[in-house]
Amino acid sequence: NRTRFISFEGGYHGDTVGAMSAGRSSLWWESFAPLMFAGDVVPFPATFDGDEDVESKEALSLEKLEFLLQQGGYAGIFIEPLVQGAAGMRMCRPEFLRAIAQLARQFNVLLIYDEVMTGFGRTGELFASVKSATSPDILCLSKGLSGGCLPIAVTMASEDIYQAFWRDESDKAFFHGHSYTGNPLACAVSVASLELLEQNPNAYQGMEKLHRQYLDKWLKNHPKLERIRTCGTIAAMDVKTESLPGYFNEIAPVLKAQFLEAGFLLRPLGNTLYVMPPYCISPDELESIYRIIRQVLDTL
Numbered sequence: 001n002r003t004r005f006i007s008f009e010g011g012y013h014g015d016t017v018g019a020m021s022a023g024r025s026s027l028w029w030e031s032f033a034p035l036m037f038a039g040d041v042v043p044f045p046a047t048f049d050g051d052e053d054v055e056s057k058e059a060l061s062l063e064k065l066e067f068l069l070q071q072g073g074y075a076g077i078f079i080e081p082l083v084q085g086a087a088g089m090r091m092c093r094p095e096f097l098r099a100i101a102q103l104a105r106q107f108n109v110l111l112i113y114d115e116v117m118t119g120f121g122r123t124g125e126l127f128a129s130v131k132s133a134t135s136p137d138i139l140c141l142s143k144g145l146s147g148g149c150l151p152i153a154v155t156m157a158s159e160d161i162y163q164a165f166w167r168d169e170s171d172k173a174f175f176h177g178h179s180y181t182g183n184p185l186a187c188a189v190s191v192a193s194l195e196l197l198e199q200n201p202n203a204y205q206g207m208e209k210l211h212r213q214y215l216d217k218w219l220k221n222h223p224k225l226e227r228i229r230t231c232g233t234i235a236a237m238d239v240k241t242e243s244l245p246g247y248f249n250e251i252a253p254v255l256k257a258q259f260l261e262a263g264f265l266l267r268p269l270g271n272t273l274y275v276m277p278p279y280c281i282s283p284d285e286l287e288s289i290y291r292i293i294r295q296v297l298d299t300l
Helices: 017-022 027-035 054-071 094-106 128-132 159-165 184-199 207-219 251-261 283-299
Strands: 004-008 039-042 074-079 110-114 138-141 154-157 225-231 234-239 272-275
Touching (some): 004 017, 207 234, 272 283
Parallel strands (some): 074 110, 110 138
Antiparallel strands (some): 138 154, 225 234
8 A cells, every 4th residue: 555655856767657756856857747656755965075064964854754754655765876867966975875774674665776877886886785885675777787788677676575576376476578678688798797897896996086086186176166076986066157057057068069079078967067987998088088177167
């Protein structure tokens, strides 16, 4: 009888009706609102370097989350752990995830991690769940699973959930399948990609140190930037503009055009500029990105 889910403001979980319902706070889906199932949203305590209000933001979010859970009727909590991608590379602390996990256990609801973007090294560990020392009940994976070469996705679940569907009776079976389930070529590519990750852990574990080094060298205290933040292989910053901040800020196409003209493919999310390079990038190549960001910002 539990039919409601809780998600976080700014969360993005996909474009099917169910996925849109879990990410209902996005402006992109307003026209689909009549089709969505009911759910509730709590604030996401987005943080950045030098954020003095992070603990109070986390406390407010957790207070609302606990209040909702006390009402009962909830099946699970959806979250992009550590980094909200489409919302503008908004980041939270591992401590916040651990507090969410504790509430999920306390109220016996499922904790569901959407690691389609954060998985396979993006946060500096193989998974955000590893970096935060938390154990979700359901883990959604894709994209990085095959190194972005072929489409494939995996949904992992705890043993309790798995056993709930492990029956000979057809009425207990999990009938949801897809046309390309178990595609042999995609699976082979994914095995090869996983082997490369296992053989080269420093490619993603060591990148945050380089990000911070080049941020300090090229962009520290730049007057056009605010809310600089890093998490593993991802670095992000907000460009100050006179327009409202967010995904639809008009600075994005201007910046993208200037970067392309200089020979760099960077795609700002509104006024959020982010660097999320492939793991095969060299230190010199990574530094060149920061150098060109500085050059472009100096022209604004």
